[in-house]
Amino acid sequence: MRPLTPEVQETQLNDGSDVIPDLQPQLTPPPSTLVIARSVPTRPRVPVPAPAQNEAPAKTDVPQLAPQLSAAETSAAQQQTSQSLGIAEKNIGASEGKTLNAAQQDLASKVHGFMSEAQEAARTGDWIRARNAAKKAEVLSQELAGSF
Numbered sequence: 001m002r003p004l005t006p007e008v009q010e011t012q013l014n015d016g017s018d019v020i021p022d023l024q025p026q027l028t029p030p031p032s033t034l035v036i037a038r039s040v041p042t043r044p045r046v047p048v049p050a051p052a053q054n055e056a057p058a059k060t061d062v063p064q065l066a067p068q069l070s071a072a073e074t075s076a077a078q079q080q081t082s083q084s085l086g087i088a089e090k091n092i093g094a095s096e097g098k099t100l101n102a103a104q105q106d107l108a109s110k111v112h113g114f115m116s117e118a119q120e121a122a123r124t125g126d127w128i129r130a131r132n133a134a135k136k137a138e139v140l141s142q143e144l145a146g147s148f
Contacts, residue, residue: 069127077127081118084134088115091141098148107144111137 069077092111100108114137121130 074127077131078122081122081127081130081134084131084138085115085118088134088137088141091138091145094145095148104144104147107140107147111141111144114140 088111092108092115095104095108114133118130118133118137121127121133
């Protein structure tokens with residue numbers, strides 16, 4: 001049973017008509033274009049000039065910081081660097097003329113990179129960096145030699 005309001009009579013309930021009016025919401029459609037408000041003006045686009053074909057990028061010489069080593073430490077680092085580079089060169093030489101798979105080619109490339117880094121560091125007198133790079137080249141070259 002539902003409660004009846006005084007205006008609704010029993011005859012209105014029995015005839016099947018609804019006492020509640022059919023309400024349709026009146027919505028305004030959203031704007032058709034999206035407008036973005038900027039609080040800051042857009043930055044102008046300045047074309048970047050392309051470098052000339054013959055010009056090489058300027059390499060700036062950044063000073064490297066290296067710890068000061070005693071004469072004995074420097075001599076030991078030089079000897080270790082030379083020994084590691086010799087082993088790496090011997091191991092890389094063993095791969096010459098062989099067909100290398102992708103992993104072996106990657107190892108060989110890394111060994112060459114570390115050897116170059118060690119030689120460059122030795123030229124600049126950074127024997128700690130030279131020794132570390134040469135040792136990495138040695139270890140990777142041994143891994144490469146063991147994969148044949």
